[in-house]
Amino acid sequence: MYLYKQWLLLVALxxxxxPRATCFIQKRAPGRxxxxxxxxxxxxxxPKTTKRYMTTRAGKTETILHLGELLRRxxxxxxxxxxxxxxxxxxxxxxxxxxxxxxxxxxxxxxGKLRMVKNTLIEKAMIGTPWEVFAPRMHGPSMCFFxxxxxxxxxxxxxxxxxxxxxxxxxxxxxxxxxxxxxxxVEPPDLFRITDYSSREHVLVRLMGGLNGxxxxxxxxxxxxxxxxxxxxxxxxxxxxxxxxxxxxVAVSTG
Numbered sequence: 001m002y003l004y005k006q007w008l009l010l011v012a013l014x015x016x017x018x019p020r021a022t023c024f025i026q027k028r029a030p031g032r033x034x035x036x037x038x039x040x041x042x043x044x045x046x047p048k049t050t051k052r053y054m055t056t057r058a059g060k061t062e063t064i065l066h067l068g069e070l071l072r073r074x075x076x077x078x079x080x081x082x083x084x085x086x087x088x089x090x091x092x093x094x095x096x097x098x099x100x101x102x103x104x105x106x107x108x109x110x111x112g113k114l115r116m117v118k119n120t121l122i123e124k125a126m127i128g129t130p131w132e133v134f135a136p137r138m139h140g141p142s143m144c145f146f147x148x149x150x151x152x153x154x155x156x157x158x159x160x161x162x163x164x165x166x167x168x169x170x171x172x173x174x175x176x177x178x179x180x181x182x183x184x185x186v187e188p189p190d191l192f193r194i195t196d197y198s199s200r201e202h203v204l205v206r207l208m209g210g211l212n213g214x215x216x217x218x219x220x221x222x223x224x225x226x227x228x229x230x231x232x233x234x235x236x237x238x239x240x241x242x243x244x245x246x247x248x249x250v251a252v253s254t255g
Contacts, residue, residue, distance in 0.1 A: 060121060067125035070113060075150035077134065077180045078191075080143040085173045090116055090143065093170065096163060111149040112156060117142050134180035143174070150181070157192060 053059045071077070094114050119138040126132045147153055164171040179186045 064125050070146045074146040076147040078145040079177050081177045082174050111152045112147045114145050130183040137178050
């Protein structure tokens with residue numbers, strides 16, 4: 001009798017629990033198929049104007065392409081290291097440089113662009129280009145100034161030095177670490193020696209001489225300067241000969 005009661009109690013307990021368990025199983029949400037959601041999970045859709053978009057694969061690819069375009073347009077790349085310098089302060093520095101560096105009085109196009117860069121992304125943009133020799137210098141916080149017109153490099157360097165002299169925060173937090181030109185790395189002392197040169201030919205000669213590229217490379221840079229000098233000397237000699245002929249008295253024979 002006792003076993004019979006225990007058996008009835010067990011059957012009642014099972015009949016009471018099983019319906020609830022089946023209801024719970026039926027109400028449970030169906031499992032996700034990863035194939036349906038994998039693309040959305042890998043590449044979340046953020047607006048391109050947000051910072052989160054730049055952390056996605058699509059944003060990084062777009063940044064690499066943009067840096068590659070800047071490198072193709074650039075003649076000289078200046079690399080600055082900075083500390084405790086926020087993007088907003090970089091925008092302020094950009095505006096200060098833009099007032100007298102970026103555009104000329106005649107509305108000429110910008111001659112350069114200042115940008116904070118991520119080292120891994122710009123190294124990928126440098127692969128297969130003459131700028132690849134500059135990749136080992138890209139370590140630590142980097143801010144690059146892409147110079148499109150090498151003839152205005154002395155003005156850019158002079159403007160940067162004036163900003164450093166006038167603004168204590170810029171002087172303390174920003175340092176010109178190195179530069180790259182013609183597939184070579186240029187150190188800051190060699191770079192600042194060209195600030196007194198005004199013409200593009202003088203800048204090219206100074207940069208090539210500082211790079212120790214050999215007499216042939218220097219001759220190619222001096223060629224235009226020497227041709228102009230030769231033409232000027234030729235004109236001077238012609239004028240001197242004409243003046244001597246006109247001023248020399250002619251002897252008249254009285255016969």
